[in-house]
Amino acid sequence: MRFAIYDLRGGEDAFLRMNWFNTIAILVVAYLAVFAQATINEFRHLLGVQVDLIPSLVVYAALSGGVLSFTIVALCGALWMDSLSANPLGVSLLPLFLVGLVIHQFRELILRQQPYAQFILGACATAAAPLLTLVLLMNTQVQPLLGWFSLWQWFAMSALGGAVTPLWFFAFEHIGETFSYRPVGESSFRPDRQIKRSR
């Protein structure tokens, strides 16, 4: 099974192709991220805000995989998050998917190997996903707890989400290099030629 992050080949089949190992690795990290968000409260005590890691994972999945890849990550991340939260089940799915869709649509124009591009994408995704979720929540019967402090929470969440995104790229690249075959480099040796040394 080949591991290909930087697959820039075009064509419709490129969008359907899915690297199973990469997707499973992202899903495992998403599971651990949701668990960490529910149990680790240091950011909440320090800054009054809990960091949201799923949008940044969807950014990575959209830039490194196909449609199916980021759709599965958005689906699982949203359902896991909503199941541990008081959110109506499924309310986070569409915002996460839309974030991944937009990024996947323009991924060939994005400098995805640059950390600053990764930071900006992660920050924008972490800012957009909760906003869209709140728009959906306003159309249901629930009333979330919002106030002026929510602005600070939104800003801090976006900054933290942006800071985490380059870390995901770094970590998944190393995981990929560890578990995949290294490409054999071409050498200048040719077996059909022989150097004859003579006087």
Place this chain on the structure above:
Amino acid sequence: MLKRPHYIALGVVIVFTFVLLKLPSRAVANLKLAISGVFVPFFGLSGSLGEMAENSSYSLLSRRELIRQLQWQHKTNQLSQLYFRQAEEWKRENERLRDYFNIPRQYPFKPKMARVVARDPVNWWKTITIDRGSRDGVLTNAAVVTIAGLVGRVSGVSFAQSQVVLVGDPDCRVSVLVGDDRSREQGVIAPASSSPLDHALVDLSYLSRNSKLVPGQIVVTSGMGGVFPKGIAVGQIADSRSMGYGLYKEAQVRLAVNMNRLEEVFVLMP
């Protein structure tokens, strides 16, 4: 323009979201509990690791310190037993007087200790998850308290866990009494509207305009609504103001329980 797979995926996600949001509430609750069950092994593991770390920290304490703590616990236990016997006598006297004056008896709740295993990962809700569920007899809408005061109520119950919505969440309104025994004002606790940085403050609304509120007054549950037993401490009055051109009053209440540092709570079971 989007490609065809994008349209297909978008359509599937929209339909799936619509179906999930329109499911009956009972089905959604069961589905949520089923999905959150995948985290139960990790919650158990993290709890065990925490206990192991705590137990190993005891080995660092000196024998003298351990003996000192044991003696302090022994004295506290003796005082608690004395108060308990006194409370038992008051309870018997209360029951005799209720029977004499033909007042219905109150049946005490049985507190069951639970550990907080998770908090809401989303910033606009105030809920926690505890490690007691239907296998322990926990029921929906059971009151959750600590020795300091009211924490909230159980909003969802699975086999091994329950979700508790905290006081100050929009989904947890509490009817309370404030004032001394001579004149008790009744109000409703609502989420704070004007204290962005202090999560320990909530609003107490629907107070009459003639209410005499003094900072420091104790606020307790009124028992109305049948969810929270009467007399559980909620907090203290921090501030009060007139609203609606003097038609009614609102107060800010500082909660008795520090919701950010919850580790163990008690679920009141009938």
